[in-house]
Amino acid sequence: xxxxxxxxxxxxxxxxxxxxxxxxxxxxxxxxxxxxxxxxxxxxxxxxxxxxxxxxxxxxxxxxxxxxxxxxxxxxxxxxxxxxxxxxxxxxxxxxxxxxxxxxxxxxxxx
Amino acid sequence: xxxxxxxxxxxxxxxxxxxxxxxxxxxxxxxxxxxxxxxxxxxxxxxxxxxxxxxxxxxxxxxxxxxxxxxxxxxxxxxxxxxxxxxxxxxxxxxxxxxxxxxxxxxxxxxxx
Numbered sequence: 001x002x003x004x005x006x007x008x009x010x011x012x013x014x015x016x017x018x019x020x021x022x023x024x025x026x027x028x029x030x031x032x033x034x035x036x037x038x039x040x041x042x043x044x045x046x047x048x049x050x051x052x053x054x055x056x057x058x059x060x061x062x063x064x065x066x067x068x069x070x071x072x073x074x075x076x077x078x079x080x081x082x083x084x085x086x087x088x089x090x091x092x093x094x095x096x097x098x099x100x101x102x103x104x105x106x107x108x109x110x111x
Numbered sequence: 112x113x114x115x116x117x118x119x120x121x122x123x124x125x126x127x128x129x130x131x132x133x134x135x136x137x138x139x140x141x142x143x144x145x146x147x148x149x150x151x152x153x154x155x156x157x158x159x160x161x162x163x164x165x166x167x168x169x170x171x172x173x174x175x176x177x178x179x180x181x182x183x184x185x186x187x188x189x190x191x192x193x194x195x196x197x198x199x200x201x202x203x204x205x206x207x208x209x210x211x212x213x214x215x216x217x218x219x220x221x222x223x224x
Binding site: 034036041042043044045088090098099100101102103104 | 113115144153154155156159167169199201213214215216217218
């Protein structure tokens, strides 16, 4: 059965800290890995990764995929209180079908 | 606004009842996905439609059904509701069959009392 595991489950940091969120997966027919940020309601798209070793960056957020070791990390530098959210990792397994989500990492940034 | 519209936003109903959740995908998107998010289960895939046809099915209960209409909006029907069905139900849409460009609606919070 396809599985996505995120760690840590929750994290409390202070503003300005750097955090690393982890996502490991076991899926058949891997196509892509996606990161989402979920605040109060709908998950919002952050990154999609398909190739190993290529870092994706957006401002203070960056992510990289290792298809050999089957994991991805999401880094957030110089954290701000607005980064407080649940970060979801999902894997697209099989073309065109469902996303398999991890349980998420709850990040709380204290001022 | 993500462009994916879900109604209603909140729904409170009694056990044993039936409800219908509605989703209008982003303009131009042909795929609609339904997900259930409960506190103890995380986001669980229920079902996917592509251009009116059922494409993939997850762990959707037999009491639940869905369809996608010619105008591409989709409805998720939940019947014989139980307390455990209380959850956030999300609809997402994408242009084609893949997860790229997957956009979520703001969800319907269902509370079964």
